[in-house]
Amino acid sequence: MKTVMITGCSSGFGLETARHFLAQGWSVVATMRKPDAALLPASERLRLLSLDVTDGASIARAVAAAGPIDVLVNNAGVGWLSPVEGSSEETVGRIFETNTFGTFAMIRAVLPQMRANGAGVIVNVSSSVTLKPLPLLATYTASKAAVNAYTECLALELAPLGIRTRLVLPGQAPATHFGANALALMADADETPEAYKPFVDQVMHDFRANAGKEPTCPEDVVQAIWRAVTDPNCPLLLPAGSDAEALAA
Secondary structure, X not given: OOEEEEOOOOOHHHHHHHHHHHHOOXXXXXXXXOOOHHHOOOOOOEEEEEOOOOOHHHHHHHHHHHOXXXXXXXXXXXXXXXXXXXXXXXXXXXXXXXXXXXXXXXXXXXXXXXHHXXXXXXXXXXXXXXXXXXXXXXXXXXXXXXXXXXXHHHHHHHHHHOEEEEEEEEOOOOOOHHHHHHHHHHHHOOOOOHHHHHHHHHHHHHHHHOOOOOOOOHHHHHHHHHHHHHOOOOOOEEEEOHHHHHHHO
């Protein structure tokens, strides 16, 4: 029985991916900052582990507790919408620590065992915003674009070792907690200069107006992750959702 370790399973794509792999008979290591057993069906094939991808000690403990890992799905992430001048150094650091450096650290933590086994799959969940410039998303897009470039290079150096690396690029999915979390974070740390506010208000109005229109649903992302894991011949980059597919095309 193969084991998949998934980060960011408290909601959204991570939670649905954990449910899917469980339903397919896999052993699942579902990680989140504060484990909640009520989120997933009870199973002897499920382990819930505490994990903060911005904390090296937390990563080491979780990987050690997980044991042998066949697949790593890096899904943990945090959103951010703001003009560059409204993004403090502290906030930018938080975005990169979670979205970028946390992904890098997880990969480094599991690579030794995958390399020793001569097999493994790493799936990094990025974003379709990396395919098209969008306002207020410079920091977030940069954090995910770095993951794209990292994954593309990593795929070349790990392939000779029997390890596959893939990218999943979800489109807009307002139904997840991700968008709401991004808006809440922006409200908590809003340092937007007055000159930007009319433009920001219009962009945010459009964002909220489209919140009920969901070109991408969690199942689109789950299926892309599943394909990345189970199909050795799938492309390196897998858009997830009709809007992401249109951008990729």
